[in-house]
Amino acid sequence: MGAGINNGRVISELLAGRMTRREALLALTAAAAAAALPFGARAQDVGGIPLARPDKPVTLPLHQQPIASGLKPESGGKFYIFNYDEYVDPKLMTDFGQKYDVEVVLNAFSDIDEAVTKLANGTIDADVTELTNNRIAQTVAGKLLQPLNHDYIPNLKANVWPSMQSPYYDQGSQYTVPYTVYTTGIGWRGDKVAEDIHKLENPWSIFWHAEKYKGYTGVLADSREALVLPMLYRGQYDLNTEDPARIAQALDDLMALIPICNPKIVTTGYQTLPDGNTMLHHIWSGQMLAAAMYNAPEGFDTSLLQYWVAPKGKGPIQNDVWAVTAQSKKPVLAHLWLNFLLDNDNAYHNFVDYNGYQPPITAITAERLVQEKLIPANLETAIIGPDDFGPEALQEGQLSSAGQKLWQEAYARFTAG
Structure with a gap:
């Protein structure tokens, strides 16, 4: 039986609730290995989800409905973010925790392979997770993420480049919001x-x-x-x-x-x-x-x-994203974290005061950064514009x-x- 047929069966079982996330990921890996693709062949899907490319965008399947609108944010206890170390300003974590009366805890990973593995194994506490866009289909197929309710994330439409509001790997931003571009x-x-x-x-x-x-x-x-x-x-x-x-x-x-x-x-x-x-x-x-x-x-x-x-x-151009995990015990707060990072001021200061990675925010331009003497003119080539993305962009997609x-x-x- 071909990998696509096996993957389709696995994802059907998963969506129907008859298979755990871990069982599904193991089955998907086994199906791919058993497929014995000819040399030079290109697989067409992961877990029944087509492999998205800039000129072949994909709408991801929903394995559940987003949370309802109008819910109050959860408070008290701990709120877990899963991210690279030193990739989000600790001041932002403190400010968010004070605003919503929670302790924001960073659980760090060293690379995306580790992140996906720990999410799949359930060995890490994570309400929200940072990911690269080329692992989104895999995590959706593994039922590791929950779909978003955009009512809680108005900054996505208000502040983000139009070219990143419905990206090729997640049409309609059903599971993710962009974080950085590079x-x-x-x-x-x-x-x-x-x-x-x-x-x-x-x-x-x-x-x-x-x-x-x-x-x-x-x-x-x-x-x-x-x-x-x-x-x-x-x-x-x-x-x-x-x-x-x-x-x-x-x-x-x-x-x-x-x-x-x-x-x-x-x-x-x-x-x-x-x-x-x-x-x-x-x-x-x-x-x-x-x-x-x-x-x-x-x-x-x-x-x-x-x-x-x-x-x-x-040359490659990529972006990182944030998503709400399926395991989140504070899903409303998780949505608000995504919105918090897309606030113009928060995004700007996270970029220029802490991690150096540009957010796709319309208020941030190369001209502004040079005028404010934040970067020397010789590094304007490191600044990205919304037109740098699109069907002709060279991107490392899901495998x-x-x-x-x-x-x-x-x-x-x-x-x-």
Whole structure:
């Protein structure tokens, strides 16, 4: 029986309440592994949900109705947010807790793979969770999230870019609201790197010619981003391939970097570039902005920080989201947390005072940030606009369970050296 048929049966059982979330995720993984897709084939769904792409948007199925309108927010006790450490300003958590008379508790994860696993296993307390958009279908199929009632989230319509109010991966924003947007590019120290990467015919190639920066080069510690780097180097723009041969080639290219530049596999470029522990970095735009805004040593000239990003459709652009978990014991308050983060002032200060990752808020523009001298003009390339998203944007989308396994196993081999 094909993976799509098995997945359809599993999701039907799940939606009917005859299967737990954990049982469903295990079944979905087993079905994908048993499908034995031919080399080069592309799976078409995860848990019966089509794989969304910018030019092929998907409306996610509802496994329950959203909470009713007009309910009072829960108060007292603890309210759990599940997120990366240092990705939301503790001051915002304190302010929210005081406003609604709860203790806001951060349970942190190190990466999205860990987050999804803990949500599925039920081993973490979480009223709300931060996720990447390419894991939404998987978490919906696993019945890990609950659908949203937008009556509690008016800031979504009032403040967020129109292009992000009904994103391709969650048409109608039925389960998620956007949190941050970012591109993946190349960051470097202008006083340490001799090449003008902006002018290279193939800027991605710098990593394979980085002998001069051996031990001072960084590659993102992310199973998708790391393997995407060599694909872009080779001019391959199907960033959602499930072709084992292409993934193997990407792994070989990554392994070739070890004797060339011995890269650090990290997500700390926002610290290591300004402090000189790296000179060249595969990096997210948010990390470059954070480096300039508040991670540079005192007296450091932030104009030395350079960032190259590929033209639209030639380099990755992503966004993170917030969602309400199915396990939430405070679902009204969870909705209000999403709305709180989309408040203009809260979003702005979370960005410029704490994490450096741009929220898709209409009130925040590159011109404003430069005028207020929050970033040097040389990092305007790290600021994103609403038109950077759309059907032609290059995005790392949801993979099938089998495809996810291929990418994760290849990345694990790279990190093992």
